[in-house]
Amino acid sequence: MIKLIQTPSAASERPRTSKVHLITYGCQMNEYDSQRVAGLLQQQDYELCERPEDADLILLNTCAIREKAEDKVFSQLGALKRLKKARPDLVIGVMGCMAQLQQGRIQERAPHVDLVFGSPAISRVGELVARVRRGERAVLDTGEGALVKIVAKPESANRLKAFVTVMEGCEKRCTFCVVPVTRGRERSHAPGVIVDEIRGLAAAGCKEVTLLGQTVNAYGRDLEPATDLAALLELVDAIDGIERIRFTTSNPYNLTSRLIRAIRDVPKVVEYLHLPLQSGSDRVLERMHRGYTQARYLELIDEIKATVPEIALSTDIIVGFPGETDEDFAATVDVVERVGYDNAFVFRYSRRPGTPAAEMPDQVPDEVKARRNAELLAVTGRVAAVRSGRLAGRVLPVLVDGVSRKDLREVSGRTRCNRVVNFDAGGRRLLGSVVPVRIAEVLPHSLRGALAEVDADARPFAGASV
Ligand code: SAM
Numbered sequence: 293m294i295k296l297i298q299t300p301s302a303a304s305e306r307p308r309t310s311k312v313h314l315i316t317y318g319c320q321m322n323e324y325d326s327q328r329v330a331g332l333l334q335q336q337d338y339e340l341c342e343r344p345e346d347a348d349l350i351l352l353n354t355c356a357i358r359e360k361a362e363d364k365v366f367s368q369l370g371a372l373k374r375l376k377k378a379r380p381d382l383v384i385g386v387m388g389c390m391a392q393l394q395q396g397r398i399q400e401r402a403p404h405v406d407l408v409f410g411s412p413a414i415s416r417v418g419e420l421v422a423r424v425r426r427g428e429r430a431v432l433d434t435g436e437g438a439l440v441k442i443v444a445k446p447e448s449a450n451r452l453k454a455f456v457t458v459m460e461g462c463e464k465r466c467t468f469c470v471v472p473v474t475r476g477r478e479r480s481h482a483p484g485v486i487v488d489e490i491r492g493l494a495a496a497g498c499k500e501v502t503l504l505g506q507t508v509n510a511y512g513r514d515l516e517p518a519t520d521l522a523a524l525l526e527l528v529d530a531i532d533g534i535e536r537i538r539f540t541t542s543n544p545y546n547l548t549s550r551l552i553r554a555i556r557d558v559p560k561v562v563e564y565l566h567l568p569l570q571s572g573s574d575r576v577l578e579r580m581h582r583g584y585t586q587a588r589y590l591e592l593i594d595e596i597k598a599t600v601p602e603i604a605l606s607t608d609i610i611v612g613f614p615g616e617t618d619e620d621f622a623a624t625v626d627v628v629e630r631v632g633y634d635n636a637f638v639f640r641y642s643r644r645p646g647t648p649a650a651e652m653p654d655q656v657p658d659e660v661k662a663r664r665n666a667e668l669l670a671v672t673g674r675v676a677a678v679r680s681g682r683l684a685g686r687v688l689p690v691l692v693d694g695v696s697r698k699d700l701r702e703v704s705g706r707t708r709c710n711r712v713v714n715f716d717a718g719g720r721r722l723l724g725s726v727v728p729v730r731i732a733e734v735l736p737h738s739l740r741g742a743l744a745e746v747d748a749d750a751r752p753f754a755g756a757s758v
Contacts, residue, residue: 310337310338312340312348312349313344313349314340314350314353315352316353317361320504320540322355322388324456327445327446328443328445329353329387330445330446331444331446332417334444350383351386352368352386353388354388357389357471369384369386369398369402369405373404383407385421386405386409387417389471389475392410393645395408405430407420407421408434412460414440452498452723453499453501454502456489458480458503458508459480460478460481461477461506464507464543467648468610478510487527490534493534494533495533497533497724498533499533499536499691499726500534500537502539503521503537506541507546508540508541509543509547510546522558525537526558529558529559541566544592545584547592549599552595552600555600556600563603563708563709564603564605564710566605567596567607570582571610571623572623572624572626573621573623576616586623590630606634606710607631607636609636609637609638609639609672611641611665612660612665614652614654615652615654616664621664624668632679640665641661673736680734683731684732685731687744688728688729689728690727691725692722692726692727693705699714702716703717703723705729711739712738716743720743727744730743
């Protein structure tokens with residue numbers, strides 16, 4: 293669960309402003325959407341608050357990708373029922389993917405919810421809340437909407453890094469996935485709009501952007517004139533102040549040699565690629581409707597490694613997809629070993645309403661999914677540890693973005709390959725600077741290092757205290 297950072301409270305002499313408490317579940321796109329909603333509501337004189345008890349408006353930004361994500365939302369809504377009973381004027385809203393997919397169930401199971409709206413309606417959030425406040429019940433807005441780029445965003449503690457959605461929706465028809473239903477068809481934002489947004493972020497101190505799309509490497513093909521992600525990366529690279537560019541999620545089906553070369557050639561693009569495998573078995577990949585085979589996936593990996601030898605790779609894998617046999621699963625394990633991922637996200641297949649896989653007859657029992665999940669996590673952990681080991685003793689550029697979680701005297705940052713590094717800054721104010729750090733120790737979830745040498749003009753982030 294991601295809560296938005298609280299803004300400084302309004303001056304005490306001001307009339308009482310309304311307070312909004314936002315709870316975000318799910319992916320980076322949801323985090324981005326929550327920030328837009330918070331920004332838009334602040335323009336309407338709402339202020340963010342930490343505790344639901346203090347709020348006049350509570351919004352849950354939801355995820356529908358797996359059943360577990362939905363269960364969390366229903367249990368949260370159950371907990372909020374008590375608050376609503378005590379304060380009937382409290383407005384409770386559900387937004388995001390679950391709002392699109394489960395509108396009926398939300399109304400049935402949580403009749404105390406006043407407002408349900410999908411991501412296409414985010415730009416209208418102020419108006420929707422106002423309608424509820426005028427007494428309309430329940431306000432529903434879950435249709436498709438025009439493509440709107442909202443750049444409103446609350447004052448946030450971390451101005452150094454930002455997500456930027458470059459396209460909405462998904463056109464893929466993966467048989468397990470609800471995203472095409474919840475986020476609609478694929479639509480790219482124009483390059484100029486994206487560049488303007490990132491210029492604004494850079495002017496406010498942002499150093500690293502992550503470009504977001506469900507199939508981000510399909511960016512631009514729907515635009516007139518058509519463009520692609522490689523061209524967008526070059527435009528973003530030219531923005532002063534931005535030091536690093538990441539992008540996610542790429543689909544193997546749309547991965548081009550041109551994009552692989554851009555990872556090598558565009559200086560600010562980091563050597564990191566998240567490339568979901570989902571399964572290593574051709575039979576399962578076909579039933580998933582992924583559009584590639586194991587051999588094609590491995591061919592792409594070979595090309596990436598040959599072009600960008602420093603590349604760090606991460607992936608998503610589903611275990612227990614309908615019909616997955618022990619043999620299919622063994623093929624997945626084999627690919628994991630061969631690729632050598634730096635990081636892997638393993639999911640147990642979850643039956644999603646309205647998706648073709650949910651209707652497939654040969655569903656895999658939960659205990660088999662659990663066993664394969666545990667087995668695969670052991671393999672991915674071992675493989676990732678070997679990959680981490682290669683970093684020991686090397687000097688890596690680290691973008692300092694905060695204080696170490698375990699030791700407040702130390703600072704924390706990330707390598708270009710997205711590993712957390714903690715080190716002693718020797719009292720220097722380094723927040724927002726990229727500094728060379730020698731990696732002394734490789735731990736399971738982070739690295740420890742020592743400052744190698746600091747450039748005389750390492751630029752501290754304005755107002756930094758680290
Ligand atoms: N659009 C991206 C793609 O297709 O590669 C990623 C979308 S999704 C937000 C992130 C991950 O959730 C997927 O890559 C997949 O591994 C997992 N996922 C999606 N649907 C799932 C389901 N029904 N059960 C389990 N995992 C699922």
